[in-house]
Amino acid sequence: MDRVLNEVFKRLLDVGIQSHYSATSQKIHISVTKNDEIEKVRSIIKKFKLRLSFIDTANSNIILENKINESKILLNKESSLLTVGVLYNIIEAEKFLNAHGFSIGYYFPPVLSSTEMTFADWIKNFHIPSLNYYDKDLSGNIRGIKGILPNGNTFETINAPRMATGSDIVRLLLLAGQNLFSPFEITLRIRPLKHNIKILSFSSKRIKNLLSALASLALKNIKIEFATLYTREDQHNDPMLEIGYNQDDIFDFMNWIVRTVNNEGVSLINTLSEYDEIKMRLNNLIKHEYQIEIYAKYKGIGKLDEILKSLFQNIRFNGYLYRYEKNSFSFRVILPPNLYQQLKDNLISECSKYKEDIRISECTEGSKDQIPLSIYSKIIHSCL
Amino acid sequence: MERDFYKIKKYFISLLGERWVSDNTKDTMYYNRDLWPREIIASKFGVFKNKPDLILWPKNEEEIVNIIKIANEHKLNIIPFGAGSGVCGATLPLSQGHNIIVDTKRMNKILNVDYQSLILNVEAGAIGYPLEIQLNNKGFTIGHFPSSIYCSTVGGWLASRSAGQESSRYGKIEDMVVSLRVITGHGEIIDTSEIVSSEISGDLNQLFIGSEGTLGIICSAGLSINYLPKFKTYSSFIFKNIEQGLSAIREMMQNDVGGSVIRLYDELDSYIALGHTKEKKEGLFKKYVENLNGDFSDIFLKRILSFPQLLNSLSQLITQGCLLIVLHTGNESEFVKYCQVKSHKIAEKYSGKNMGEEPAKKWERNRYSISYKQSKIFYAGGFVDTMEVATTWDKVAELYHEVKRVIQDKAFLMAHFSHAYQDGCSIYFTFAAKANNYNDAIKRYERIWKNILDVVLGLKATISHHHGIGVSKLEHLRKQLGEGTELFKILKRAFDPNNIMNKGKFFSE
Numbered sequence A: 001m002d003r004v005l006n007e008v009f010k011r012l013l014d015v016g017i018q019s020h021y022s023a024t025s026q027k028i029h030i031s032v033t034k035n036d037e038i039e040k041v042r043s044i045i046k047k048f049k050l051r052l053s054f055i056d057t058a059n060s061n062i063i064l065e066n067k068i069n070e071s072k073i074l075l076n077k078e079s080s081l082l083t084v085g086v087l088y089n090i091i092e093a094e095k096f097l098n099a100h101g102f103s104i105g106y107y108f109p110p111v112l113s114s115t116e117m118t119f120a121d122w123i124k125n126f127h128i129p130s131l132n133y134y135d136k137d138l139s140g141n142i143r144g145i146k147g148i149l150p151n152g153n154t155f156e157t158i159n160a161p162r163m164a165t166g167s168d169i170v171r172l173l174l175l176a177g178q179n180l181f182s183p184f185e186i187t188l189r190i191r192p193l194k195h196n197i198k199i200l201s202f203s204s205k206r207i208k209n210l211l212s213a214l215a216s217l218a219l220k221n222i223k224i225e226f227a228t229l230y231t232r233e234d235q236h237n238d239p240m241l242e243i244g245y246n247q248d249d250i251f252d253f254m255n256w257i258v259r260t261v262n263n264e265g266v267s268l269i270n271t272l273s274e275y276d277e278i279k280m281r282l283n284n285l286i287k288h289e290y291q292i293e294i295y296a297k298y299k300g301i302g303k304l305d306e307i308l309k310s311l312f313q314n315i316r317f318n319g320y321l322y323r324y325e326k327n328s329f330s331f332r333v334i335l336p337p338n339l340y341q342q343l344k345d346n347l348i349s350e351c352s353k354y355k356e357d358i359r360i361s362e363c364t365e366g367s368k369d370q371i372p373l374s375i376y377s378k379i380i381h382s383c384l
Numbered sequence B: 001m002e003r004d005f006y007k008i009k010k011y012f013i014s015l016l017g018e019r020w021v022s023d024n025t026k027d028t029m030y031y032n033r034d035l036w037p038r039e040i041i042a043s044k045f046g047v048f049k050n051k052p053d054l055i056l057w058p059k060n061e062e063e064i065v066n067i068i069k070i071a072n073e074h075k076l077n078i079i080p081f082g083a084g085s086g087v088c089g090a091t092l093p094l095s096q097g098h099n100i101i102v103d104t105k106r107m108n109k110i111l112n113v114d115y116q117s118l119i120l121n122v123e124a125g126a127i128g129y130p131l132e133i134q135l136n137n138k139g140f141t142i143g144h145f146p147s148s149i150y151c152s153t154v155g156g157w158l159a160s161r162s163a164g165q166e167s168s169r170y171g172k173i174e175d176m177v178v179s180l181r182v183i184t185g186h187g188e189i190i191d192t193s194e195i196v197s198s199e200i201s202g203d204l205n206q207l208f209i210g211s212e213g214t215l216g217i218i219c220s221a222g223l224s225i226n227y228l229p230k231f232k233t234y235s236s237f238i239f240k241n242i243e244q245g246l247s248a249i250r251e252m253m254q255n256d257v258g259g260s261v262i263r264l265y266d267e268l269d270s271y272i273a274l275g276h277t278k279e280k281k282e283g284l285f286k287k288y289v290e291n292l293n294g295d296f297s298d299i300f301l302k303r304i305l306s307f308p309q310l311l312n313s314l315s316q317l318i319t320q321g322c323l324l325i326v327l328h329t330g331n332e333s334e335f336v337k338y339c340q341v342k343s344h345k346i347a348e349k350y351s352g353k354n355m356g357e358e359p360a361k362k363w364e365r366n367r368y369s370i371s372y373k374q375s376k377i378f379y380a381g382g383f384v385d386t387m388e389v390a391t392t393w394d395k396v397a398e399l400y401h402e403v404k405r406v407i408q409d410k411a412f413l414m415a416h417f418s419h420a421y422q423d424g425c426s427i428y429f430t431f432a433a434k435a436n437n438y439n440d441a442i443k444r445y446e447r448i449w450k451n452i453l454d455v456v457l458g459l460k461a462t463i464s465h466h467h468g469i470g471v472s473k474l475e476h477l478r479k480q481l482g483e484g485t486e487l488f489k490i491l492k493r494a495f496d497p498n499n500i501m502n503k504g505k506f507f508s509e
């Protein structure tokens, strides 16, 4: 292997590709910045029947870092699609879209608040939710993806609204992550920018009521723009649900939302925040280290409420809605650091009684480690 | 070898009971194909190539686990089978070894309905229509209405990424799945409802959905259901041409007022849908169209199908425009009305002429019958098939015209656009042609498919929106995916390492 790698390294140098060879670890690190360099790498590794890795694992010999910073940003207005290089900054892309009357959508704040975040960073965390369940998370919005496979070949998916051409390859690429693929361009579904978003705020003594209100909006398919829900224990105020909706000249969305939500015993209060404040608040909440995520079907709302009430009788906690979908939601509870382990164990044991409807998960960065390991390793193994 | 197989059959009998294992000719003939028109042509000419060796009807997961175990031990080819309504040859027995059909229809129970979270748990062998009726009786709907609802199963929908007539409101089947219970080719039970996070389970679901029986057998599914809508409005418009109609449905979808059903027909399809009201232009053409619509005379049909180019040009002369029908449904009458009003404004913006409720109501009355009227063409010695492709809005009209251009001298062609989204829509082509004998029929049939799919690939559109791949589009999928075919092999290695599931599909040898 040593001789082969040495030869590969020499050839890479000959064609002007930046690389670093370590004979001790038997690894070559390559960094590509232009598209045509990939072709050069491909033809060299093909000759030696070698494969590229995009992360450094025990098995990898040639590790390629994809630094192709394409400034490509292409708006397909007619089809509401954006095609963009993955190293493009997300905030810049959002500004570009806004100027053309579009938006990436109401994704959870980390995406739209971090000034540094690129699409490549987002792809690594493709399950960052949207504040509007209709919009889905990133994986549900990627319409096309282009990148390099371990054999150095470029692969590009077809970009169509829906397909019946087998398993969802984009999901596989995202799940297997850098083990399989290094993307350099994605095509995303985007939304029209709405100028008339109003916010309605509701509060209730019980989280249960607010979650039920949210459930009836989701289950009845009521078109809202975004929803947030959080406790305000620190401020000694009642928990709050905030609903963003698009004010329309003809149809009274506000009335519809209020009527639906009122059935659940919550009260409309003066709107306290602008969207920017909501974003900021969520952004701060998510940064807390000691939190636990509780997934529940809407059926589990009552049980969840009882569990929280019994576990947190004398302890203050902050919690917030992390994700909601048509049939379920997840709620994150921020725990006092000194009681984290104990409360987590209690939560796990309480929730396990209702495991059909309520489940607990630690809040880890990225999501792949939550896939049952046996399944994940099978996929990864098959990739190698 | 045969003695071994006899033993295997005996084992299956001991496992399932004699009644649920068959190798009699009646059964093996029935299960030798699905409804892929190429195989219908073959059977009309008396050509039967692919008989399975055994048909099994398991009643539960445990029996399936045991079937898979034996299949792994003896390298049998297991072909999951729903109702056989697939139109791409996805259930054809293609292995050189022993082909075993596993028909899931005995597994048809509703396991649970969570009315608070609106989740239905149902076994994969349940047939669509009775299932939908059971839910309707309780005030709910799945929202999945394929034209084959009487003769297709939940497992078949999932395995081939099916689309229903109300996809613009409820999505395709892949949008409705909450969880799946699958027995993989490796014999392992994967239950995605046991995975804590719904997004991760969602990812795994999306690997099994569409896998056409090549990764495992889907035993049951959690599907998201909906309140049965109480209110419905019907609208119909005529547009001067396809372009204007497409602009209208695009704008409706992008403004969230596309309704539950949104269908735009090209000139000829509109002529049929409208019942060709222009009296003076009837005559020969009317007779022809009636024939296509089910009222057949074999000789006439055979003759007329010999002149596709003439017919295609004639259809341009009789045009009454392009019909759009839109059904809005919901539980808030004001909102349903609002969507209808907004959609009317959009239609008017593109000079749509309001045709009132009747064409939309007529469609609803016949919503499941039209697809079953094609067999006469086969009896007359011709053939007919449908092709559902999809692309983004910027390319829809171009794709439509290009396909028409390459096909006009080879087959009679019409189309409608019945699954629309914010970013694009599908085109559903129907083509019919005649043939002199078996070889001629197959040659023509394959040439038409190749010509159309080449156009689709050239425009980087997808070769299937909801019928799936099966055998019919496998070669074109290979071209579409290029390097990506390797990705299917990864999934195969992960979930069916011994390659016992549905050989010959999705690049498994």
Ligand SMILES: Cc1cc2nc3c(=O)[nH]c(=O)nc-3n(C[C@H](O)[C@H](O)[C@H](O)COP(=O)(O)OP(=O)(O)OC[C@H]3O[C@@H](n4cnc5c(N)ncnc54)[C@H](O)[C@@H]3O)c2cc1C
Pocket: B034, B035, B079, B080, B081, B082, B083, B084, B085, B086, B087, B090, B091, B104, B124, B125, B145, B146, B147, B148, B151, B152, B153, B154, B155, B156, B157, B158, B159, B160, B161, B162, B163, B164, B165, B211, B212, B213, B214, B216, B217, B218, B219, B371, B372, B466, B467, B468, B502
């Ligand atoms: C008249 C007519 C109208 C149609 N209209 C529509 C329509 O409107 N929309 C639409 O989407 N399709 C339509 N189709 C196509 C067809 O009905 C669908 O593809 C349907 O989903 C197939 O279901 P099935 O149960 O008949 O599956 P089958 O044909 O039996 O099988 C299809 C594929 O699924 C696999 N499979 C079946 N069950 C399982 C399981 N439990 N686990 C794993 N794999 C399985 C099979 O191996 C095969 O690969 C129509 C067909 C006809 C004949």
